[in-house]
Amino acid sequence: MPSFDVMNEVNFVEVRNALDQANKEIGQRFDFKGSDARAELNEKDKALTVFADTEFQLEQVWDVLSGKFAKRGVDVRCMEPGDVEKISGNKVKRSVAVKAGIETELAKKIVRQIKDSKIKVQASIQGDTVRVSGAKRDALQEVIALLKKAITDFPLQFGNFRD
The missing domain is CATH 3.30.70.860 (Alpha-Beta Plaits)
Structure with missing residues (x-):
């Protein structure tokens, strides 16, 4: 029968590659010079954390990251962004759950x-x-x-x- x-299924190797490419682009962009903008993957929880100085920069980092996901063949609909949290001073972060x-x-x-x-x-x-x-x-x-x-x-x- x-x-x-x-x-x-989410290919976490491609997620890691997209994350590395996005962090490299963020490090080279002029509008992110001197900021703490980055994205990290927690291998254990299978979740992403996006860091930035302001909420606007946080959205910019997410746009770069989602563009890299699309180029690497990772469907952005698998990502579920959480709420924006303040860390210290004016720095913010957002957790993004990867749904597999x-x-x-x-x-x-x-x-x-x-x-x-x-x-x-x-x-x-x-x-x-x-x-x-x-x-x-x-x-x-x-x-x-x-x-x-x-x-x-x-x-x-x-x-x-x-x-």
Whole structure:
């Protein structure tokens, strides 16, 4: 019985590369001279922290960083920026969570979407992925097209296709 997995994976090697490129550009830009603007990756928590002197500079650092993510093929929709926090004096920071995997709410929404479409397949939640299996390969391709059209606010990958 053919099947595939709906998942969301983030390539942390590309995230690290984009972060290094962004920090290099920030260090060379004239408008950031003498400032403490930078971005760091916490490997353990899989989260980013963006530092700057002002909120305006913080937004500028985020723009540079998101541009580098786009060039490296990392979907910015996987990043969830938090609130701006004051550190000391007038310095600010923002934590950015990197969302890898599909959350339970979104997985339930995907399964409900598949069942409502009346396509003859079965969908089941397996941890942070959704496994879709059916009798025909064409039905699975219909499900992929349906999900690409229906879920636009979160990046989905379709992999682990078994025949």
